[in-house]
Amino acid sequence: EAQVTQNPRYLITVTGKKLTVTCSQNMNHEYMSWYRQDPGLGLRQIYYSMNVEVTDKGDVPEGYKVSRKEKRNFPLILESPSPNQTSLYFCASTKRQGADTGELFFGEGSRLTVL
Amino acid sequence: GDSVTQMEGPVTLSEEAFLTINCTYTATGYPSLFWYVQYPGEGLQLLLKATKADDKGSNKGFEATYRKETTSFHLEKGSVQVSDSAVYFCALSEYGGSNYKLTFGKGTLLTVNP
Numbered sequence: 001e002a003q004v005t006q007n008p009r010y011l012i013t014v015t016g017k018k019l020t021v022t023c024s025q026n027m028n029h030e031y032m033s034w035y036r037q038d039p040g041l042g043l044r045q046i047y048y049s050m051n052v053e054v055t056d057k058g059d060v061p062e063g064y065k066v067s068r069k070e071k072r073n074f075p076l077i078l079e080s081p082s083p084n085q086t087s088l089y090f091c092a093s094t095k096r097q098g099a100d101t102g103e104l105f106f107g108e109g110s111r112l113t114v115l
Numbered sequence: 116g117d118s119v120t121q122m123e124g125p126v127t128l129s130e131e132a133f134l135t136i137n138c139t140y141t142a143t144g145y146p147s148l149f150w151y152v153q154y155p156g157e158g159l160q161l162l163l164k165a166t167k168a169d170d171k172g173s174n175k176g177f178e179a180t181y182r183k184e185t186t187s188f189h190l191e192k193g194s195v196q197v198s199d200s201a202v203y204f205c206a207l208s209e210y211g212g213s214n215y216k217l218t219f220g221k222g223t224l225l226t227v228n229p
Binding site: 004033040041042043044045048058090092103104106107108109 | 217
């Protein structure tokens with residue numbers, strides 16, 4: 001089954017304790033991206049990757065890091081989480097580059113709470 | 116920059132009622148337009164899309180027409196069901212050379228009562 005898998009789905013942590021949210025897709029997609037979803041703000045892009053070893057900042061990258069060592073994986077790293085990073089995080093992927101249908105395939109989300 | 120504005124929710128309807136969720140956009144070029152749906156506890160799923168002016172996207176009884184003259188992409192359904200209860204997001208995409216990004220509206224929560 002084609003899917004984007006995120007882990008963990010739920011996490012409660014404390015300020016300053018490094019954490020990683022993993023994302024893996026089995027569709028051989030080149031493009032992957034992270035979004036955060038907050039009430040009243042919709043979804044905002046954090047980082048994206050056009051292909052292996054190619055990453056760049058989205059609209060709200062502060063406090064996050066990513067890596068793309070393999071095509072299927074795109075982990076989101078919070079080196080020193082803070083309470084304002086409490087949010088619902090989504091990983092998404094799509095195959096084509098360039099102007100096309102634009103369908104992003106989303107994971108089920110990871111709800112992170114930073115105390 | 117690009118932006119999407121959609122009607123504030125929540126929207127509460129009775130089963131079989133007519134649904135309209137308004138969406139307007141601002142973009143510098145010629146974006147593709149989308150509606151995504153998020154069911155409780157799940158990720159977003161593409162509901163329908165339109166890639167050029169006057170295109171009509173449709174799926175599961177939902178429709179939306181790309182109106183370039185009014186920069187709008189309103190979502191409609193003639194008869195909603197309880198199973199349509201979800202959050203609906205309007206979005207646009209413009210390929211910016213190095214980023215394939217969707218810009219989302221804030222979402223509209225729809226609740227359909229039996």
